[in-house]
Amino acid sequence: MSPAQPMNLVVFLARAGVGSRRSCDELIREGVVTVNDEVVTFPRHKVSHDDVVAVRGERVTVRELRYVLVNKPRGVASTRSDPHADKVIVDLVPGGRALFPVGRLDVDTTGLIILTNDGVLANRLMHPRYGVPKTYVARVRGKVSRRALGTLRQGVDLEDGRTAPADVRLRKQSAKTALVEITIHEGRKRQVRRMFQSVGLPVEELSRRRYGPLSDKGLEPGGYRELAGDEVEALRRAGEQVAGEVAKETEGSPVPLAAEAPEARRERLAEDERAGAPEMPAAPSAEPDAAAGESGAPDAGAGRSGEPDTAGDGSA
Numbered sequence: 076m077s078p079a080q081p082m083n084l085v086v087f088l089a090r091a092g093v094g095s096r097r098s099c100d101e102l103i104r105e106g107v108v109t110v111n112d113e114v115v116t117f118p119r120h121k122v123s124h125d126d127v128v129a130v131r132g133e134r135v136t137v138r139e140l141r142y143v144l145v146n147k148p149r150g151v152a153s154t155r156s157d158p159h160a161d162k163v164i165v166d167l168v169p170g171g172r173a174l175f176p177v178g179r180l181d182v183d184t185t186g187l188i189i190l191t192n193d194g195v196l197a198n199r200l201m202h203p204r205y206g207v208p209k210t211y212v213a214r215v216r217g218k219v220s221r222r223a224l225g226t227l228r229q230g231v232d233l234e235d236g237r238t239a240p241a242d243v244r245l246r247k248q249s250a251k252t253a254l255v256e257i258t259i260h261e262g263r264k265r266q267v268r269r270m271f272q273s274v275g276l277p278v279e280e281l282s283r284r285r286y287g288p289l290s291d292k293g294l295e296p297g298g299y300r301e302l303a304g305d306e307v308e309a310l311r312r313a314g315e316q317v318a319g320e321v322a323k324e325t326e327g328s329p330v331p332l333a334a335e336a337p338e339a340r341r342e343r344l345a346e347d348e349r350a351g352a353p354e355m356p357a358a359p360s361a362e363p364d365a366a367a368g369e370s371g372a373p374d375a376g377a378g379r380s381g382e383p384d385t386a387g388d389g390s391a
């Protein structure tokens with residue numbers, strides 16, 4: 076959202092990097108926030124860019140927000156700085172050093188990553204609670220059995236817990252390798268690689284092709300583009316929509332996020348068969364790939380800078 080549009084005072088403060096929405100709400104109610112020298116204690120008081128907003132007498136301003144979609148090539152670290160990497164993702168975009176990557180991709184993973192200075196949206200997208208879907212295409216070594224596909228779909232036991240239901244499709248089986256598309260709603264460290272490894276299918280190449288409503292269409296590795304306003308809104312809605320589903324789930328009995336209708340399931344199983352997935356399972360390896368990759372917690376930062384302030388999202 077551009078600062079030119081009127082917005083709630085609490086949103087203005089959060090966007091200015093004063094803190095989380097909750098802490099900004101408290102500041103306003105405490106009576107330490109002024110708009111044009113008048114104390115305002117109503118968090119939803121509307122302000123626009125030409126209002127003078129101050130916290131304890133100190134003026135705060137909202138920066139122009141940027142949202143850039145990057146198709147990360149192999150070998151580039153998805154952090155802001157990395158002494159071991161040849162290149163970091165923020166250097167692929169002019170002015171990128173003022174932006175933060177939303178989540179992480181391993182150095183050897185290619186694909187979509189968002190850079191932004193909107194800490195509020197970044198936190199929402201990265202927070203495991205919001206479960207924004209991320210679609211990857213993996214080239215794996217070996218024959219992909221229907222059992223392996225089923226296990227990946229239902230959830231696999233990793234050392235940091237069972238994975239949530241995923242949408243998994245076998246795209247192509249060749250003599251030695253296969254292409255598998257997987258959509259997950261979590262973002263644990265090296266999650267996709269570990270999931271495949273746990274069913275005996277080591278990942279040789281991995282690429283993130285979709286992130287929530289965004290796809291890599293027309294964006295070559297190394298390319299980037301600014302997101303349009305409607306794309307940013309779609310991202311916001313994606314977070315909110317899934318958050319709603321999760322809230323419902325946690326109130327009652329758990330409903331898998333990726334639960335499938337029986338008809339869709341039948342169709343998908345037929346697709347597995349057409350794609351050549353053998354019925355017999357490939358021998359699963361009990362050893363998940365525990366080797367740490369590049370994907371650590373995101374840059375944890377204080378809300379003041381507007382950078383993300385949760386450390387929930389590992390790889391994705």
Ligand code: URA
Pocket residue numbers: 179180181182184264265266267268269281370390391
């Ligand atoms: N899962 C992985 O294993 N690696 C990534 O880079 C992203 C998701």
